[in-house]
Amino acid sequence: MTHADDAGRHLAQDGTQDGKQAGTAAGGALPRSTPEEQGVDPRALAALVATLAGGPPEQELRSLVVVRHGHVVAEGGRAPYATDRPHALYSLSKTFTATAVGLAVDEGLFGLDDLVVDLAPQDAPTSGLSDEERARLGRLTVRDLLTMRSGHDTDPSEAVFPAHRWVARFLELPLAHEPGTHFVYNTAATAVLAALVERAAGVGLLEYLRPRLLDPLGFGPATWELSPEGHATGGFGLSAGMRDVASFGELLLRDGVHRGQRLLPEGWVALASQAHVPPGTAPGDERSDWAQGYGFQMWRSRHGYRGDGAFGQYCLVLPEHDVVVAMSSAVRDLQVPLDAVWEHLLPACGDAPLAPDDDGRAALADAFAGLRVTWPQGEPTSPLAARLDGRRVLFDPNPLGVTHASVTVGDESDRIDVRLESEPVALSVGHGEPVVGELPPRYPGMPGPEPVAAHAVWTARDEYVVTVRALEDTPVLTVTVRVTGDVVEATPTLNVSFGPTELATLRGVLAERA
Incomplete structure (x- = not known):
């Protein structure tokens, strides 16, 4: 299952101001326990980590939290990723938006069966629909949006997200089916839900959720991207740590009760x-696990139910095993991580505590300790490095909009300067250890610069490989540069993508030194 509609990222909301207050919020982290005390075989947990981490590079586990009987029994990350560092959740954001809807309904801001055109009269179309289409639109409810049965025949997201007014654009698209009868995965519907909550509450979605949900759960930093109108994008764009996602999953498992306090409506x-x-x-x-049915912005699974996002961002709630699993990943096949959980974790959950297993816990610790990001191996320099040093490479016109670039050679790191669509981008790349830096937001208005780790080595005399990892998102960009005389070819690839992962090779020539 792909979530191509997650690609419709636009403007962003910086919720950091709210998010950074969470360290002092009431509630705090979940208690911790040995796996054996909660009836879980630590050797099976070690096997789960090894399986999740042992696939090809495009099947990369980033961080994992396993909770049994309300206690964290396994937690770890692939450095520099960590369970307490925000990570883009993609469509897992939808489950948080639906939860905000539940809170809004409980507070009387609107009802599940309220009509969308009544809640957003300023966005209802005045022309362009037939009488039948207008009648269908007039029967569209909040409940229909939650279940992605808006009546659209195909996903309208690609038609909605390029527009400036997302809600208005959504409502003007004809409904081919009676609302509530036809399911189609529909991220734009979630964006409308987010806008309805924000308009009714008079505050942004993060600001709305903070005192009601996130602070009591002890959430750390969180951000949410914005639509061009200034509403949280709803169906994507939330970033949060997996430790916090696990706490949210535990809240769902307990019917909305956290440490005796009801946070969600009964x-x-x-x-x-x-x-x-x-x-x-x-x-x-x-x-x-995408054929088991759909709820309110949650998927039913072969075991329990879940919120999930593109490239393997998961919050698995397994009531029959009293288990929650939160996971961030960069994977192409979303079924692979789920199969690993079903195969290794579920059979390992017993009904009673197990005898202490020091060796099993050591194996689990070793499995987490073995999670490391690997970088291309090579030499810090090459005879051709001096030829490139400080000289511009002038590129032919290309789909990426790169006009020219240069490399300034250093002992421990190089500096790469790129002119991309008239915007200069500069980045230091380490030869041994990567250099942590920042890149401009990939989408207009994202919450601040994007933290990255960058590395570059010469893997052959004429081949220079640059690797740039987003530290709070899934992308890993690898650029292989080949130098033949004054001709330079740069081939970029991505680990995962909504589109192609093999991008067009850029061809250019070295300019004469000034």
């Missing part, structure tokens, strides 16, 4: 996690 979780869209409606064979 019965909301049971309602939201039902298969309102029946199994088999979404594509996939019967063993696919």
